[in-house]
Amino acid sequence: MNPLVEGIHRFLQNHILSTKISQSNISHHDTLIDGLPKRYTIYKPLLLLPVNVFTSPQPWAELYSSLDNSQRQLLYESIAASFSKSGVTHVALNAPIAVMNSVGTENRMRSPVGLVPLHGDFGPILDPDSTPDDRDFKEALWVQxxxxxxIVQCWAPLYTMFSRGNITEKARILGQGNRFAGLDESSLNGQDVGEISVVDLYAGIGYFVFSYLKRGVKRVWGWELNAWSVEGLRRGCLQNGWRCKVVPLNAQGELKGGYEDMVNEITDDDRIIIFHGDNRLAAQILGNIQPLLEEKGSWAAIRHVNQGLLPTSQPTWETSLRILDRDAGGWAHVHENVDVNEIDMKSAEIVQEYERFGYMKAVNMTIACDYVERVKTYAPGVMHCVYDIHVEFDKQTWPYK
Ligand SMILES: C[S@@+](CC[C@H](N)C(=O)[O-])C[C@H]1O[C@@H](n2cnc3c(N)ncnc32)[C@H](O)[C@@H]1O
Incomplete structure (x- = not known):
């Protein structure tokens, strides 16, 4: 039997059918059992139930709404128990990630504010906008x-989103899926993948960062606003065996300490440098670091800039041009939610916008959309797409600044 159905069924038998209400009093008993929800996701040790698990179908919804709090706790316990073989100790109700929060401002960190803990100790429930300390990190529930x-990914489910649907885009970066130029010798014009670096302007817990590292790039430079995601990324790096350095930024997105000190601490073993803060000054920061690392012989040309913000990554398109290597150029990976009927049109729009940036700065560039990956359906009629924008600078007119 499906373990979710089994857990509910066992609860009904032990606490409902055998006590107050007899089996015959529950209308359509067989229909009820047949229609029990079956879908779930496990991120060990958490069982995530879909948002409609207690509201559909109708007979089950009616029965659930008649349960008091203590009966509901018994139900969640029974569900957790039927998943114990899979290492489940916690249960929560999932919710879609809201782009706006309850006070009408943008949920910039894409915090899963709708997730409802049902069973197990999730640690203190903190405001997602507050700044967590080491104790908060220690007390929180972490899943993986x-x-x-x-590739291991870790996160605290109360404070950081996780999307399973990005698995095909990760596979593409790893060279196990659809076309992805710029990570093999032929599309790198003879350069080895171990000699290039990558920037991820919306690093999260390392969703795409880890795929680039596993593919063998020398280093990833990442930016991430959410302290919980930065900690998840750090923990994930440890588990995967990659050295990671976290660099705090101030509220304006500037480095808190000096550049020389920071660069002196970087060794070739540091595969990821994650800036904790806003990416608005990313190009300027990298522009300051590059000559210092070049002096140490430790700079690797940035050939990819990942921009994984939905519904649109437009705020960083211009930044990506300022970051890509001026000699060799590279690829800007533009994530967008697009109307399924306008996917090609969007590609032309992005290319035009990149060309316009060059025109404004009097820099000649060759811009082309190499490929469009349809990652997943985001909502009915809306597709999460990644546009691979290939950029080459004309050496007569660069640098683009
Ligand atoms: C949608 S998540 C990225 C997830 C991942 N790329 C994916 O598609 O699954 C976007 C991430 O960008 C971070 N973020 C949003 N705006 C940012 C900014 N201006 N600077 C740095 N990080 C930002 C959020 O905290 C969040 O972790």
């Missing part, structure tokens, strides 16, 4: 999953 042939 292994994807794409062994």
């Amino acid at each position: 999953t292994v994807q794409n042939g062994g």
Whole structure:
């Protein structure tokens, strides 16, 4: 039997059917059992139930709404128990990630504010906008999953989103899926993947960062606003065996300390440098670091800039041009939610906008959309797409600044 159905069924038998209400008093008993929800996700040790698990179908919804709090706790316990073999100790109700929060401002950190803990100790429930300290990190529930042939990702489900649907985009970066130019010798014009670096302007817990690292790039420079995601990324790096350095930024997105000190601490073993803060000064920060690392012989040309913000990554398109290597150029990976009927039109729009940036700065560039990956359906009629924008600078007119 499906373990979710089994957990509910066992609860009904032990606490409902055998006590107050007899089996015959529950109308359509067989229909009720047949229609019990079956879908779930496990991110060990958490069982995530879909948002409609207690509201559909009708007979089950009616029965659930008649349960008092203590009966509901018994139900959640019974569900957790039927998943114990899979290592489940906690249960929560999932919710879609809201782009806006309850006070009408943008949920910039994409915090899963709608997730409802049902069973197990999730630690103190903190305001997602507050700044967590080490104790908060220690007390929180952390979950993990292994994807794409062994990459571990860790996150605190109350404070950080996780999207399973991005697995195909990760596979593409790993060279296990659809076309992805710029990570093999032929599309890098003879350069080895271990000699290039990548920037992820919306690093999260390392969703795409880890795929680039596993593919063998020398280093990833990441930006991430959410302290919980930065900590998840740090923990994930430890588990995967990659050295990671976290660099705090101030509220304006500037480095808190000096550049020389920071650069002196970087060694070739640091595979990811994650800036904790806003990416608005990313190009300027990298522009300051580059000559210092070049002096140490430790700079690797930035050939990819990942921009994984939905519904649109437009705020960083211009930044990506300022970051890509001026000699060799590279690829800007533009994530967008697009009307399924306008996917090609969007590609032309993005290319035009990149060309306009060049025109404004009097820099000649060759811009082309190499490929469009349809990652997943985001909502009915809306597709999460990644546009691979190939950029080459004309050496007569660069640098683009
Ligand atoms: C949608 S999530 C990224 C998830 C991942 N790329 C994916 O598609 O699954 C966007 C991330 O960007 C971060 N973020 C949003 N605006 C940012 C900014 N201006 N600077 C740095 N990070 C930002 C959020 O905290 C969040 O973790």
